[in-house]
Amino acid sequence: MSSEESVMERPTRSGSETGEVVLSARNVAKSFGSVHALKSVNFDIRRGQVTTLFGENGAGKSTLMKILSGVIQPSAGEIVLDGEPVRFSSTVDAQRHGISIIHQELSLAPNMNVRDNIFMGRELGGPGGVDYAEEARETERLMAELDEPIGPLTLVEDLRLGQQQIVEIARALSVNSRILIMDEPTSALSASEVEVLFRVIEDLKSRGVSIVYISHHLEEALTITDHAVVLRDGAMTAWAERSEIDLEWIVRHMVGDNFDLGSPPTGHTMGEVALSFENVSVADVAVPERSVVDRLSLAVRAGEIVCIYGLMGAGRTELLECAAGRVSASEGRIMLEGEDISSLSIAERIERGLVLVPEDRQRDGLVQTMAVGENLSLASIGAFTRGLLTSRGREQAVIEASIRNVHIKTDGGAAGIGSLSGGNQQKVVIGKMLATHPRVVLLDEPSRGIDIGAKAEVFRLLAEGASNGLAVIYSTSEVGECLSVAHRIVVMSRGRISAEFGADVTREEIMAASGESAEG
Amino acid sequence: MSDVQQGASSANASSPRSASGRSGGFDLGRILLEGRAFFALIAIIIIFSILSPVYFSTNNFLTMSSHVAIFGLLSIGMLLVILTGGIDLSVGSTMGLCGVMAGFLMQGVSVDAFGVTLYPPVWAVVVLTCVLGAFVGMINGVLVSIFRVPAFVATLGTLYVARGAALLMTDGLTYNNLGGNPEFGNTGFDWLGFNRLFGVPVGVLIFAAVAIACMFALNRTPFGRWVYATGGNARAAELSGVPVKRVQVWVYVLSGVCAAIAGLVLSSQLTSAGPTAGTTYELTAIAGVVIGGAALTGGRGNVRGTLLGAFVIGFLSDGLVIIGVSSYWQTVFMGAVIVLAVLLNSIQYKPRKKRAASTEHQKASPSSGTA
Numbered sequence: 095m096s097s098e099e100s101v102m103e104r105p106t107r108s109g110s111e112t113g114e115v116v117l118s119a120r121n122v123a124k125s126f127g128s129v130h131a132l133k134s135v136n137f138d139i140r141r142g143q144v145t146t147l148f149g150e151n152g153a154g155k156s157t158l159m160k161i162l163s164g165v166i167q168p169s170a171g172e173i174v175l176d177g178e179p180v181r182f183s184s185t186v187d188a189q190r191h192g193i194s195i196i197h198q199e200l201s202l203a204p205n206m207n208v209r210d211n212i213f214m215g216r217e218l219g220g221p222g223g224v225d226y227a228e229e230a231r232e233t234e235r236l237m238a239e240l241d242e243p244i245g246p247l248t249l250v251e252d253l254r255l256g257q258q259q260i261v262e263i264a265r266a267l268s269v270n271s272r273i274l275i276m277d278e279p280t281s282a283l284s285a286s287e288v289e290v291l292f293r294v295i296e297d298l299k300s301r302g303v304s305i306v307y308i309s310h311h312l313e314e315a316l317t318i319t320d321h322a323v324v325l326r327d328g329a330m331t332a333w334a335e336r337s338e339i340d341l342e343w344i345v346r347h348m349v350g351d352n353f354d355l356g357s358p359p360t361g362h363t364m365g366e367v368a369l370s371f372e373n374v375s376v377a378d379v380a381v382p383e384r385s386v387v388d389r390l391s392l393a394v395r396a397g398e399i400v401c402i403y404g405l406m407g408a409g410r411t412e413l414l415e416c417a418a419g420r421v422s423a424s425e426g427r428i429m430l431e432g433e434d435i436s437s438l439s440i441a442e443r444i445e446r447g448l449v450l451v452p453e454d455r456q457r458d459g460l461v462q463t464m465a466v467g468e469n470l471s472l473a474s475i476g477a478f479t480r481g482l483l484t485s486r487g488r489e490q491a492v493i494e495a496s497i498r499n500v501h502i503k504t505d506g507g508a509a510g511i512g513s514l515s516g517g518n519q520q521k522v523v524i525g526k527m528l529a530t531h532p533r534v535v536l537l538d539e540p541s542r543g544i545d546i547g548a549k550a551e552v553f554r555l556l557a558e559g560a561s562n563g564l565a566v567i568y569s570t571s572e573v574g575e576c577l578s579v580a581h582r583i584v585v586m587s588r589g590r591i592s593a594e595f596g597a598d599v600t601r602e603e604i605m606a607a608s609g610e611s612a613e614g
Numbered sequence: 615m616s617d618v619q620q621g622a623s624s625a626n627a628s629s630p631r632s633a634s635g636r637s638g639g640f641d642l643g644r645i646l647l648e649g650r651a652f653f654a655l656i657a658i659i660i661i662f663s664i665l666s667p668v669y670f671s672t673n674n675f676l677t678m679s680s681h682v683a684i685f686g687l688l689s690i691g692m693l694l695v696i697l698t699g700g701i702d703l704s705v706g707s708t709m710g711l712c713g714v715m716a717g718f719l720m721q722g723v724s725v726d727a728f729g730v731t732l733y734p735p736v737w738a739v740v741v742l743t744c745v746l747g748a749f750v751g752m753i754n755g756v757l758v759s760i761f762r763v764p765a766f767v768a769t770l771g772t773l774y775v776a777r778g779a780a781l782l783m784t785d786g787l788t789y790n791n792l793g794g795n796p797e798f799g800n801t802g803f804d805w806l807g808f809n810r811l812f813g814v815p816v817g818v819l820i821f822a823a824v825a826i827a828c829m830f831a832l833n834r835t836p837f838g839r840w841v842y843a844t845g846g847n848a849r850a851a852e853l854s855g856v857p858v859k860r861v862q863v864w865v866y867v868l869s870g871v872c873a874a875i876a877g878l879v880l881s882s883q884l885t886s887a888g889p890t891a892g893t894t895y896e897l898t899a900i901a902g903v904v905i906g907g908a909a910l911t912g913g914r915g916n917v918r919g920t921l922l923g924a925f926v927i928g929f930l931s932d933g934l935v936i937i938g939v940s941s942y943w944q945t946v947f948m949g950a951v952i953v954l955a956v957l958l959n960s961i962q963y964k965p966r967k968k969r970a971a972s973t974e975h976q977k978a979s980p981s982s983g984t985a
Contacts, residue, residue, distance in 0.1 A: 418853065420852070420853065439857070440852060440853060440855055441855035441856070441857055444854075444855040445855070450853060452850075452853055457847075457849060457850075458847075458849045458850050458853055459850050459853070460847065460850055461842070461843050461846035461847040461850050461851060461913065462846060462847060462913075463842065463845070463846035463847075463909075463912075463913030463914050464842060464843065464846055464913070468839065468842070468843075471839075472839065472843055472850075472851070472854045472856070473854040473855050475836040475839055475840075476836070479835075479836050482835055483834045483835060484834055484835060484836060484839070526854060527854075530855075
């Protein structure tokens with residue numbers, strides 16, 4: 095059914111004129127409760143051209159993508175497709191209109207072969223069940239079109255990530271998409287695979303397919319884009335053609351002129367080295383010969399806030415998880431206040447004052463089945479245990495102190511975790527770790543998905559901790575954050591430190607340092 | 615409408631409220647849903663009391679309770695395992711094996727090298743049997759936590775091995791003489807299952823003691839908190855310093871010990887220890903936990919619910935026997951009750967999120983207006 099319809103809608107190469115507007119967003123807004131994720135966004139997508147969305151994490155890019163691809167519906171405004179206002183009730187509905195999305199996390203079934211993945215959910219029927227031969231022929235045709243010789247019967251798990259990306263694209267093409275949304279398609283690709291992808295994009299453009307492209311690699315995106323849309327805090331700050339813009343223009347609009355979350359705390363003296371990495375390497379889980387952290391050395395002093403800036407996959411998470419004891423180092427050692435802690439368990443490291451606030455709070459930070467209070471006290475049970483038993487009163491004191499200290503907006507310790515907003519949930523995770531009275535705290539992208547007010551609160555907490563002698567390592571992919579909180583900024587790329595700056599560095603310098611190394 | 619206004623006034627004071635903050639028409643439904651095991655038990659007692667004159671008597675309740683004690687003990691061990699997100703299919707077999715072990719020890723152990731036969735006292739039999747149960751549990755725990763064998767498969771394997779071991783020990787026969795001999799000083803085994811203390815069967819008292827100990831462990835010790843955290847989100851628990859692997863081993867060990875105690879009580883009640891005792895009891899134990907409202911995905915459930923679940927099963931099946939329903943129908947009834955319980959579990963745990971989200975929406979809009 096759906097494929098027939100989309101066949102009719104398929105753009106004919108001769109009849110259509112490149113550059114004509116196919117899809118436009120008119121005053122599109124979306125709010126989740128009191129959080130305005132997207133405020134009145136306007137832009138056009140033109141036939142056979144690439145429109146890139148720029149913006150930091152939380153700027154609203156993914157919300158916009160979800161609206162365009164039918165995952166969620168806008169709270170206000172409309173989507174205009176070929177001059178007609180449309181409303182996508184689901185991704186299937188959007189696909190029927192020729193809009194496909196390739197997610198950042200690939201959505202292929204690794205245990206199945208390329209052919210079955212491409213036709214998953216819309217298998218071609220034949221007289222004797224599924225017409226595998228026809229599916230295979232179609233797969234081969236798509237692969238030839240994409241100039242990637244992958245056999246239809248190859249298992250997806252045997253493919254390199256870049257090739258898997260190609261399979262995703264083939265799947266999108268097989269439903270005759272005329273608008274293809276690509277969310278960070280290069281984040282997992284090697285340089286040569288990126289080249290292949292860009293060639294495919296050029297080819298798609300020439301066939302009249304419009305591309306909506308999202309990437310954190312600004313330079314990379316600039317090489318292929320025709321239009322740029324810049325988002326900041328849910329609002330569109332700029333919209334221009336490629337010929338009118340440069341890197342500096344994008345950065346200026348991305349981070350804004352008045353983007354200020356305060357400045358690093360000053361006025362206290364820093365103490366001894368609290369935590370140091372000495373030539374630490376961490377092996378890749380999937381490919382043990384490869385190191386995701388490569389002989390890295392770094393030292394943080396008591397009272398110091400060090401930001402690790404880097405793109406996705408730079409090895410920041412692995413470095414912090416290695417310090418916390420989740421993964422073990424394949425080489426080198428980690429010293430906490432002069433003591434080698436490489437062989438200690440997570441619990442022992444927490445006991446010695448080293449804690450990690452993990453990147454993904456849903457997966458690694460919170461126990462959803464427990465109440466706010468139980469989550470807050472989880473890491474410091476020892477503090478309110480006497481003999482074999484826990485003390486209700488002392489636990490309550492710990493919980494209340496945490497709620498007060500990190501300013502969690504909640505009805506009290508008994509409230510369910512699900513009743514809190516994202517920012518408050520993040521504060522629960524931070525509060526839980528701070529309740530253990532750590533001396534070194536590692537934060538892995540703590541500002542992901544929280545609003546600017548909550549972000550400022552997190553920074554205030556860190557500044558307060560630092561002035562009391564807490565050593566902080568803060569990992570982020572947002573430059574503005576580095577500047578507002580860090581005494582020292584370390585740029586990490588491909589598992590190594592590629593540059594190191596003081597607090598007086600500019601945004602452009604940091605971005606350039608990570609951008610250059612990402613290309614090299 | 616009134617709900618929204620209420621939400622708006624409370625939203626000024628603080629952010630979204632927990633379940634307790636909601637009021638209105640669905641409260642009765644909520645109470646019925648959350649206390650379903652309790653109401654089911656009351657309903658069972660009322661219905662069977664009407665149908666049979668002998669059902670509602672202290673004596674019958676005590677007899678039924680001593681039946682409940684057997685798989686209730688298994689259910690409590692099972693609860694600990696299920697709370698961590700695992701499952702222990704081996705408890706029925708472990709129970710049988712431990713019963714046989716107790717029977718074997720009561721017959722006397724002949725040591726050929728010295729040409730003597732040792733008759734261990736009853737307390738030693740009890741301790742050794744519990745150690746055996748703990749050992750079987752430890753194998754399960756190590757397989758699950760350290761070797762990462764899925765709990766279902768690991769304990770399924772132990773189910774067969776333990777049953778086979780019990781059959782091997784007895785050659786398929788049953789130990790009948792568990793009374794001990796005053797000459798050897800090993801009498802008193804029947805005390806566990808037969809005697810009464812303050813008019814209550816000892817087995818029931820043991821069951822109550824284990825339940826209270828478990829309740830205490832879950833609510834008032836770090837271990838209990840670790841169990842809930844491990845089942846709720848093992849990754850988060852681990853990063854918070856919870857010794858997840860150790861907790862996993864321990865819950866299986868405790869489940870094994872519970873099975874051993876159940877085996878002791880059963881063989882004492884029957885004054886015989888057969889190698890096939892406790893067959894399919896693991897499923898009854900799981901049913902008790904599930905009827906008691908625990909989630910098989912881990913992290914949710916408590917001892918009180920599991921006790922109610924065990925009593926629902928026991929009082930229902932004994933009631934069906936008393937009023938003379940055929941055993942085939944009994945099986946059908948049990949199955950229906952279990953399915954109904956799981957159905958209600960998913961109703962309780964799923965829409966809660968939706969409802970919380972929708973109230974959040976209601977409250978968010980007025981609060982954003984004032985902010």
